[in-house]
Amino acid sequence: MRTGLIAVVGRPNVGKSTLVNLLVGAKISITSSKPQTTRDRILGVRTLADAQFVFADTPGFQTRHRSALNAAMNRTVTETLADMDAVVWVVEAMKYGEADEQVLRLLPKERPVILAVNKIDQVEDKAALLPFLEAMAKRFDFAAIVPVSALKPEDGxxxxxxxxxxxxxxxxxxxxxxxxxxxxxxxxxxxxxxxVFRLTGDEIPYAVAVTIEKFEEEPPLKAGAGRGLIRIAATIWIEREGHKPILLGRKGEKLKRIATEARQDMERLFGAKVFLDCWVKVKGGWTDNIGLLKRFGYG
Known part of the structure; x- marks a missing residue:
């Protein structure tokens, strides 16, 4: 039996979480078009007959914006790399820039690193892909270079x-x-x-946190009926009062849709009925407040 820890790293929005979900075979990491959607190191586990893969999905390494939150996320990336048996570095096909270069400098030379070139399905000029792969091969001594689409199970x-x-x-x-x-x-x-990220688009910045105030599971109604109802009370934290009407929507319709879609995903993942109660609260400057970051589970 082979078992190992594998870090999945890369710049923001390169598709790391989507790839981890594909490799695990279940959605354990959230995804959206917003940079820094992933903020914590999340382990995803895939067990086969002869191997167990433990993937560490990490935040995108952030170099553009300075805040205590981003510093905590960057620290998560560097600390994760120190513990791994192997590394998967994810880059986007035909797109390589300074943010990728920053991650390259972090790659450990004493552990095997696989380069996963993601989103190859979006490359229209396939003839240009080979020169891109050849150029990438010169940047590091990779154990392997694997072109992938994080949407195709066979690539996973x-x-x-x-x-x-x-x-x-x-x-x-x-x-x-x-x-x-x-x-x-x-x-x-x-x-x-x-x-929140998916349904508010660019109207709400990424400075959103969620805390769970209550998570209680009731006994099943009868023996053998599966899990009982799960009651969840959650608070959505934002930084500015002006963002509150956007999040609530007209007559609360936006928040209602957010809660409904979240509840449906929770029910699929937990295999139980969920009652979800959501509140929106404002806490200015929380992304630079060490105490609040710890309260919200970061740092």
Missing amino acids: DYLLEVLKPLLPEAAPMFEEDAITDRSERFLAAEILREK
């Missing part, structure tokens, strides 16, 4: 096969049916935050 399966011989022989770290190290409480907060 191939990447797993490439990774497998790089892992040490060891006993599994998690039970066979485990998919993540995170609690349902944490996942509920992440799902709700994803819906």
Whole structure:
């Protein structure tokens, strides 16, 4: 049996979380078009007959905006790299810039690194892909270079096969049916935050946090009926009072849609009915307040 920790790193918005979800076979990391959607190190687990892969989905390494929140996320990336058996560096096909170069400088030379060139399905001129791959191969001594589309299961399966011989022989770290190290409480907060990002677009900046005030599961109505109702109370934190009407929407319709879509995703993931109660509160400057960052689960 081979078992190992694999860091998945890259600049913001390169598709790391989508790729981790593909490799795990379940949605354990939230995704959106906003940079820095992922803020924590989240472990995703995939167990096969002869190997267990433990993927660490990390925040995109941020170099443009300085805040205590971004500093905490960058620290998560560097600390994660120190613990891994292998690394998957994700870049976007045909797009390489200074933000990617910053991540390249962090890659460990003493561990195997696979370059995953993502979004190849979006490259119209396929003839230009080979020169791009050749140029990337000169930047680092990669264990392998794997072009992928994070939307295609067969590409995920191939990447797993490439990774497998790089892992040490060891006993599994998690039970066979485990998919993540995170609690349902944490996942509920992440799902709700994803819906805020997806349904508000550019109207609300990324300075949004979610805290779960209550997460209680009732006993099932009868024996053998599966899980009981899960009651969740959540607070959505924003930095500016002016963003509150945008998040609430006309007669509260926007918040209602956010809560409905979040509840539906939670029910699919938890395998139980969910009652979700959401509140919106303003806390100015929380992204630069160390105490509030810790309260919200960062840093």
